[in-house]
Amino acid sequence: MAQxxxxxxxxxxxxxxxxxxxxxxxxAIPYLFxxxxxxLYVLFLLGPTVYAIWLSLHEWAxxxxxxxxxxxxxxxLFRDTAFHxxxxxxxxxxxxxxxxxxxxxxxVASALNTRGLRGRDIFRMAYFAPMVLSPVVVSLxxxxxxxxxxGLLNAALRGLIGIKPVNWLGSPTWAKVAxxxxxxxxxxxxxxxxxxxxxxxVPRELYEAxxxxxxxxxxxxxxxxxxxLKPVTxxxxxxxxxxxxQIFEEPYxxxxxxxxxxxxxxxxxxxxxAFLREDFGYAAAAGVLLFIVVFVLTRVLAHFFGVGREExx
Amino acid sequence: MTAQSPVTARRxxxxxxxxxxxxxxxxxxxxxxxxxxxxxxxxxxxxxxxPQLWPSHGTLQNFSDLFNNVPFPRWLWTSLWVSxxxxxxxxxxxxxxxxAFAKYRFPGQRILFDIMFSSMMIPFAVILIPLFVEMARxxxxxxxxxxxxxxxxxxxxxxMMRQFIVQSVPDEVIEAARIDGxxxxxxxxxxVLPIVRPAxxxxxxxxxxxxxxxxxxxxxxxxxxxxxxxxxxxxxxVGSYSREYGLVMAGTIxxxxxxxxxxxxLRKQLIEGLTVGSVKG
Numbered sequence: 001m002a003q004x005x006x007x008x009x010x011x012x013x014x015x016x017x018x019x020x021x022x023x024x025x026x027x028a029i030p031y032l033f034x035x036x037x038x039x040l041y042v043l044f045l046l047g048p049t050v051y052a053i054w055l056s057l058h059e060w061a062x063x064x065x066x067x068x069x070x071x072x073x074x075x076x077l078f079r080d081t082a083f084h085x086x087x088x089x090x091x092x093x094x095x096x097x098x099x100x101x102x103x104x105x106x107x108v109a110s111a112l113n114t115r116g117l118r119g120r121d122i123f124r125m126a127y128f129a130p131m132v133l134s135p136v137v138v139s140l141x142x143x144x145x146x147x148x149x150x151g152l153l154n155a156a157l158r159g160l161i162g163i164k165p166v167n168w169l170g171s172p173t174w175a176k177v178a179x180x181x182x183x184x185x186x187x188x189x190x191x192x193x194x195x196x197x198x199x200x201x202v203p204r205e206l207y208e209a210x211x212x213x214x215x216x217x218x219x220x221x222x223x224x225x226x227x228x229l230k231p232v233t234x235x236x237x238x239x240x241x242x243x244x245x246q247i248f249e250e251p252y253x254x255x256x257x258x259x260x261x262x263x264x265x266x267x268x269x270x271x272x273x274a275f276l277r278e279d280f281g282y283a284a285a286a287g288v289l290l291f292i293v294v295f296v297l298t299r300v301l302a303h304f305f306g307v308g309r310e311e312x313x
Numbered sequence: 314m315t316a317q318s319p320v321t322a323r324r325x326x327x328x329x330x331x332x333x334x335x336x337x338x339x340x341x342x343x344x345x346x347x348x349x350x351x352x353x354x355x356x357x358x359x360x361x362x363x364p365q366l367w368p369s370h371g372t373l374q375n376f377s378d379l380f381n382n383v384p385f386p387r388w389l390w391t392s393l394w395v396s397x398x399x400x401x402x403x404x405x406x407x408x409x410x411x412x413a414f415a416k417y418r419f420p421g422q423r424i425l426f427d428i429m430f431s432s433m434m435i436p437f438a439v440i441l442i443p444l445f446v447e448m449a450r451x452x453x454x455x456x457x458x459x460x461x462x463x464x465x466x467x468x469x470x471x472x473m474m475r476q477f478i479v480q481s482v483p484d485e486v487i488e489a490a491r492i493d494g495x496x497x498x499x500x501x502x503x504x505v506l507p508i509v510r511p512a513x514x515x516x517x518x519x520x521x522x523x524x525x526x527x528x529x530x531x532x533x534x535x536x537x538x539x540x541x542x543x544x545x546x547x548x549x550x551v552g553s554y555s556r557e558y559g560l561v562m563a564g565t566i567x568x569x570x571x572x573x574x575x576x577x578x579l580r581k582q583l584i585e586g587l588t589v590g591s592v593k594g
Contacts, residue, residue: 029497033413036406037466044463048443126338132576134526136544137565141348150360152347197588246436248529267438274442284442291439298434
């Protein structure tokens with residue numbers, strides 16, 4: 001806005017014009033345009049991240065004075081079985097996202113990319129729809145679907161393959177499976193659109209050339225599709241990894257992290273430590289550990305896919 | 314016979330493909346239809362075996378309870394206006410920032426871009442606690458500004474706009490406007506923005522969905538029930554009306570309507586906008 005108000009009188013006064021085109025002023029323009037992001041970045045992201053590190057070295061109940069405790073919050077975390085449980089649960093969610101949801105999305109996208117398929121837009125839209133809903137809405141809907149006695153899922157399983165009702169939300173193992181099923185339901189269609197866009201960008205001639213070389217569908221997939229999809233796969237894996245690493249709503253609403261702590265995620269652990277147990281330093285320490293792990297693993301994933309290498313070339 | 318069999322084989326394969334795709338479509342859609350059907354059921358009918366897809370005693374009681382007995386309209390209104398304000402500001406800032414990254418060359422550009430890009434990799438849970446403390450210190454706890462201000466220049470939005478502007482705004486157009494004596498901001502406003510209008514739609518939908526659906530941050534910041542956003546309100550319904558699942562389902566259906574409508578009408582732009590940066594890396 002400052003821009004506008006300054007520009008207006010300049011049109012009236014021709015003498016001001018050289019100033020508008022002056023080198024200094026021109027040089028400042030791009031910085032001005034990107035400044036909103038960096039102001040917010042410093043205030044609400046970088047600042048809090050640094051503050052998180054400071055907090056993690058203190059004991060603080062949210063009010064009153066804080067006390068320096070060195071690394072004892074971290075050593076406590078390493079000994080806390082609830083935290084171990086939260087880390088293991090989160091690894092399950094991350095693993096399911098990277099190793100089940102991502103390949104599944106690639107398969108569905110390949111199917112949607114079949115030449116001559118009708119209704120592609122309808123399929124793509126229906127598969128994407130779960131992602132536009134709030135995770136809260138989705139989790140509430142699945143609460144009644146996973147119900148042991150009256151839920152749709154158990155009724156369907158009984159009708160189709162005649163198995164006994166599964167205690168989806170009440171058993172530690174099945175509750176984890178239920179949350180993973182929900183993740184698959186919610187994320188797959190979202191990732192499909194990325195893979196489909198990637199597949200549609202692969203030039204047909206490459207497949208035709210492979211066909212002339214006598215490649216079957218499997219070899220074409222391995223030698224044309226997979227390398228061409230590398231950038232998309234990198235993007236998708238990193239997106240889904242970061243998303244799953246901070247999962248909160250699904251286990252929080254579906255199972256309240258239970259039974260016991262069998263489905264509690266790291267984000268839920270942090271929330272509980274700070275807002276239910278008033279252990280802010282401890283919660284901050286768990287956040288810092290999460291940050292380190294996500295940062296390192298994202299780098300590893302990016303390195304694995306060679307992200308940034310071509311870009312700099 | 315020999316000439317016909319590849320055609321038949323292809324038909325069988327296509328039929329199989331359609332069958333699988335339709336089953337997946339049902340898997341995606343049935344839970345939503347189930348919620349819709351449950352929202353018209355009295356509680357006694359939700360918890361029955363076998364489950365009934367079509368309510369036998371259809372009722373609008375859940376919806377009228379939603380409007381008369383709980384502050385549902387207020388939650389909905391809060392969610393809508395907060396998301397709309399946040400989105401309007403975010404679209405402006407992201408387009409402006411994306412334009413600068415796409416069309417200017419300036420010292421430090423590379424590092425600034427990397428800082429912005431890698432900020433997307435900081436999990437929100439990391440800053441949850443310190444950001445909440447910061448909000449409390451500056452008096453924004455339980456205030457709507459806390460839901461809006463920190464999120465009005467999302468990195469992904471700037472990245473998305475940069476990709477779009479690189480692809481669709483030719484340098485010549487900008488140069489021509491510059492020679493005509495347009496101010497730099499005027500070029501952005503009157504030359505660049507009209508060209509990237511579809512991308513603005515995509516960004517707006519993406520940002521609206523994020524803001525409207527967010528849960529963890531409002532859960533931490535807001536404490537007064539009257540000030541709740543919709544996801545918080547729905548969550549609190551489960552607490553206070555634990556077995557009133559018809560009511561909860563009616564709430565989820567009404568909460569889903571704005572997002573589903575928006576998605577339905579702007580899906581092409583949204584999907585194009587989301588994927589614009591991913592294909593070429």
